[in-house]
Amino acid sequence: MNYKFTSRNEIDTMELAQNLESEKFPNMVICLDGELGSGKTVFVKGFASALGINDNITSPTFNLVKEYISGELPLFHMDMYRVEENDNNIGIEDYFIRNGVTIIEWSELISNLLPEERLDIKIKVIDENTRVLVLEPHGTIYEEICSSVL
Ligand SMILES: Nc1ncnc2c1ncn2[C@@H]1O[C@H](COP(=O)(O)OP(=O)(O)O)[C@@H](O)[C@H]1O
Numbered sequence: 001m002n003y004k005f006t007s008r009n010e011i012d013t014m015e016l017a018q019n020l021e022s023e024k025f026p027n028m029v030i031c032l033d034g035e036l037g038s039g040k041t042v043f044v045k046g047f048a049s050a051l052g053i054n055d056n057i058t059s060p061t062f063n064l065v066k067e068y069i070s071g072e073l074p075l076f077h078m079d080m081y082r083v084e085e086n087d088n089n090i091g092i093e094d095y096f097i098r099n100g101v102t103i104i105e106w107s108e109l110i111s112n113l114l115p116e117e118r119l120d121i122k123i124k125v126i127d128e129n130t131r132v133l134v135l136e137p138h139g140t141i142y143e144e145i146c147s148s149v150l
């Protein structure tokens, strides 16, 4: 079952992320897809602040992954926008079992590397401030999280 959430502004998107954060567990994986400017990084900022991370969150550009370890759980923030098709040795899978939360922007570009159990969030831009977020849980634990948060 998919869940639709309409976000009217940046705060709504951050709040959704914060509510999902309250259901966090070690090795949680959240995949964000949607055009540039749809709010993927805004979502990560909301999640990070709820984890208690005070660092400024910016998209990883050179390394594909940024690690934040000052929160309740480690946060691994990935952005695959610039991933090369033949980057088959990037070690992404290692992060999924390091007991943190992994959030991946542009996850569709590494769809073959994603774990089976995960939460996919597709973000659609409706107008300047409106976004529709479609949450697609894969696996019982993510289904339970979605039904309790939405
Ligand atoms: N409902 C909304 N949710 C998230 N961001 C929004 C929303 N409405 C407007 N915005 C703006 O859209 C932009 C999203 O930027 P960003 O999160 O960096 O996008 P992405 O990481 O998807 O490229 C920000 O400037 C933000 O203020």
Ligand SMILES: [Mg+2]
Residues within 6 Å of the ligand: 040, 041, 059, 079, 105
């Ligand atoms: Mg981004």
